[in-house]
Amino acid sequence: MFYKGKIDLLLNASPKLAIVGSRRMTEYGQRVIEKWMPVLVERGVTIVSGFMYGVDQAAHTACIENGGKTIAVLGWGIDWPVASQDEELYQKILEVDSLMVSEYEGKTTPLLWYFPQRNRIVAGISDAVLVVEGSTKSGSMITARLANKFGKKLLALPGQVTCRVAEGTNGLIRDGKAKAVTCAEDILKEMGLLPGQLKLEIEHSDPMLLLLADGERSVDELSRLLKMNVAQVLGKLTELTLCGMVSEAGGRYRLE
Numbered sequence: 001m002f003y004k005g006k007i008d009l010l011l012n013a014s015p016k017l018a019i020v021g022s023r024r025m026t027e028y029g030q031r032v033i034e035k036w037m038p039v040l041v042e043r044g045v046t047i048v049s050g051f052m053y054g055v056d057q058a059a060h061t062a063c064i065e066n067g068g069k070t071i072a073v074l075g076w077g078i079d080w081p082v083a084s085q086d087e088e089l090y091q092k093i094l095e096v097d098s099l100m101v102s103e104y105e106g107k108t109t110p111l112l113w114y115f116p117q118r119n120r121i122v123a124g125i126s127d128a129v130l131v132v133e134g135s136t137k138s139g140s141m142i143t144a145r146l147a148n149k150f151g152k153k154l155l156a157l158p159g160q161v162t163c164r165v166a167e168g169t170n171g172l173i174r175d176g177k178a179k180a181v182t183c184a185e186d187i188l189k190e191m192g193l194l195p196g197q198l199k200l201e202i203e204h205s206d207p208m209l210l211l212l213a214d215g216e217r218s219v220d221e222l223s224r225l226l227k228m229n230v231a232q233v234l235g236k237l238t239e240l241t242l243c244g245m246v247s248e249a250g251g252r253y254r255l256e
């Protein structure tokens with residue numbers, strides 16, 4: 001695998017959602033991506049897509065505009081010069097510490113069959129795949145089949161029954177292969193990311209929980225008693241808060 005940008009983004013444990021769809025994106029698809037993206041980014045979701053025009057680039061762009069991180073999986077060599085109309089987005093992805101990846105080295109020329117091949121990477125590195133729009137024989141349906149094969153959550157946006165680029169997504173929902181989602185919260189729920197829904201494997205003997213069981217504590221108190229620096233304490237408290245196990249009021253934390 002070849003890359004440019006922040007490789008840690010691929011290796012870390014942040015939740016990753018692939019957003020794929022038609023190159024002939026409709027205004028409806030565009031509006032949905034723009035409306036849902038702030039919620040997804042706020043929950044720390046990394047957006048994965050294929051950097052093609054249409055849904056892919058709309059997803060990358062909306063993610064960056066909302067301060068999120070994105071991974072672009074390319075269907076050509078990592079050093080292949082992108083088209084002039086794509087250069088601005090390409091540079092923005094690198095400027096915001098996001099990531100470009102490709103299985104092709106150097107200036108490998110993009111070939112037609114490279115694009116369906118790269119879809120297995122899009123699905124493989126993601127926790128869930130959202131198909132926004134796509135006809136029944138589109139590349140998005142290839143990604144959808146791969147998501148099912150890999151055991152990933154497959155989600156689809158319902159569309160108008162008279163719209164050609166909704167045939168694929170509506171079919172996935174009709175056949176029980178994908179879960180219909182109608183808001184960003186539906187996606188978060190399927191990914192286990194709603195507040196209080198996150199499941200962390202925390203031992204009952206966790207020292208921080210034992211201290212909080214004795215009463216409310218401030219960050220400074222926990223830092224001193226646990227011999228952890230403040231950043232470590234805040235990180236752990238954030239995890240516990242997202243789990244619904246701890247709450248904060250007036251700068252003091254307590255068990256729920």
